[in-house]
Amino acid sequence: MLAWAIVLGLVLGGLDLGWIGLALVQGLLAGAIAYYLELPIWWLFINLLFFPSIALARQWQLAPHWYLAALAALLLTQLGAVRGRVPLYLSSRQAKTALLGLLPTGPGSRFLDIGSGTGGMLAFLARARSDLVLDGVESAPALWLLSRLRLGPRAHIALGDFWHADLSRYDVVYAFLSPEPMSRLWDKAKREMRPGSLFISNSFEVPGIAPDASIELHDLHRGRLMLWQIA
Ligand SMILES: C[S@@+](CC[C@H](N)C(=O)[O-])C[C@H]1O[C@@H](n2cnc3c(N)ncnc32)[C@H](O)[C@@H]1O
Structure with missing residues (x-):
């Protein structure tokens, strides 16, 4: 929310970067906030990549079967997260x-x-x-x-x-x-x-x-x- 509020402030201040640019700025801000709050590392990546990925997928006009393939890949690798709220991340x-x-x-x-x-x-x-x-x-x-x-x-x-x-x-x-x-x-x-x-x-x-x-x-x-x- 804070990252979006800052992006909104930049837009109202006259910054014009287009959707992709704004999503990238939002991702960087959200990633930086996660880093500052010392959130676990996976939150940093989620914050960094979530909106930029959505913006890029829209930009590239991906065919629907790519979304289906991504969902299938997620289910095959993240079943633990869906069933028992235990996602995949690896021991260091x-x-x-x-x-x-x-x-x-x-x-x-x-x-x-x-x-x-x-x-x-x-x-x-x-x-x-x-x-x-x-x-x-x-x-x-x-x-x-x-x-x-x-x-x-x-x-x-x-x-x-x-x-x-x-x-x-x-x-x-x-x-x-x-x-x-x-x-x-x-x-x-x-x-x-x-x-x-x-x-x-x-x-x-x-x-x-x-x-x-x-x-x-x-x-x-x-x-x-x-x-x-x-x-
Ligand atoms: C955080 S990862 C840890 C992976 C590995 N132990 C390591 O240290 O690198 C947790 C794993 O538990 C699996 N998992 C979650 N719930 C499970 C369950 N009820 N039974 C078996 N595996 C489960 C997930 O799919 C995921 O691969």
Whole structure:
């Protein structure tokens, strides 16, 4: 709104840039405001690109099937956002390195990435720790397929809903999701995970439950890893 108010002020002040120019100015302003407010990085990109994309699509007079294709691509990759308000964004290199330092050192430990996305975290751990048993579960079909092709037999990645995963089989469960599922997920972790096992959340707190340890990541998400040892 603030970005549009500034654009309106510029127009009333006599600036004439055409629709594309105005949309670009609005995008830059909205992106700068997101940066100033220290919003998560994905909001910065959404703010930056939303109106410029609409203006460009109008300008190029895209055929309707492109919109349909974009919708299909969104559904295949962002089903988690549609169903459970957990969109796709990827763990940073800093998160992967920090997580590696938290894993049990004994061979054969079992690790689960719930909402494993494109399989980046699993691929990193596969390279770093050949002794780990690696599992993932992902609900978006395109992401599941991509991660299956990427990991091959090195990890078992299920296409499905993490609410149906049995967490009792794992020494470490990693979640990089959104604020939405955290309360319910913590209840599930407490109910199912074995004493001594680790529940680790990237960036999203469990409301009202302080973590046993927390590591700042200094990454683009301005994230942190929070770790709970199950009692
Ligand atoms: C923020 S991404 C994290 C991706 C990956 N774990 C990483 O760290 O790079 C969250 C992922 O969870 C998936 N997801 C959301 N809800 C899910 C559910 N109920 N069951 C399985 N996957 C889900 C989304 O499709 C998305 O790929």
